[in-house]
Amino acid sequence: MPTLAPGACPCGRGADFPACCGRYLGTGTPAPDAESLMRSRYTAFVRGDVPHLLATWHASTRPATLELEPGVKWLGLEVRAHRAIDADHAEVEFVARSRAAGRASRLHERSRFVREGGHWYYVDGDLLTKDKT
Numbered sequence: 001m002p003t004l005a006p007g008a009c010p011c012g013r014g015a016d017f018p019a020c021c022g023r024y025l026g027t028g029t030p031a032p033d034a035e036s037l038m039r040s041r042y043t044a045f046v047r048g049d050v051p052h053l054l055a056t057w058h059a060s061t062r063p064a065t066l067e068l069e070p071g072v073k074w075l076g077l078e079v080r081a082h083r084a085i086d087a088d089h090a091e092v093e094f095v096a097r098s099r100a101a102g103r104a105s106r107l108h109e110r111s112r113f114v115r116e117g118g119h120w121y122y123v124d125g126d127l128l129t130k131d132k133t
Contacts, residue, residue, distance in 0.1 A: 010046040011039035012077045025052045030120065034090035034113035035082040037120040042096060046074040058114060058121035072100045081110075088115040093128070 009020035016022075021043040024031050031037035037056055044052040050066050057063075074096065081093040093110045111125035 009039075010043045010074065010077070012079075013039065017043075025049055030118055031056075033082070034084075034111075034115075034120050035079060035092050037113060037122065038092040038094060038111060039077065039079070041122060042074070042077045042094075045072075045096075056120070056122055058116075058123045061124050069100060072098050074098045075104075089113070090115075090120075 007016045009015055009017040009022065011021050013020050021036075021040040023029055024036070024040040025044060025047070026049070031040055041053060041056055043049075044056075045068065048068055050068065054062060054066055076097045078095045079092060080095065081091070083091045085091065090113045091110055092113065094108075096107045096109075098105050098107070106129065108128040109125040110128060112123045113120050114123050115121075
């Protein structure tokens with residue numbers, strides 16, 4: 001996995017954090033589409049930003065609290081597909097790589113998103129593969 005340039009956004013788009021996902025984390029500015037929201041959520045995992053994760057999780061499936069697994073180092077994100085189902089529903093397929101306690105992990109998921117009141121929200125997802133190596 002290539003090393004990020006200083007200031008680069010962890011989501012992998014190649015832009016600086018403030019111009020990329022930084023404009024959505026903690027700002028109240030809605031992501032323009034489901035893929036951008038998913039990328040901002042990955043970035044929130046990298047940065048440990050639980051408030052962003054909860055705020056962008058649809059109320060119908062959002063947990064009351066969220067505790068991130070300690071010691072996880074996120075290594076990279078690959079967006080494989082972004083499919084608009086209609087104007088207010090979309091799916092994003094991605095692979096996120098991480099390492100914890102010396103073990104690599106690969107999370108492959110197809111996530112569902114809904115737009116309400118001009119904001120996209122993560123609803124749920126289907127785990128396609130989760131490999132530990």
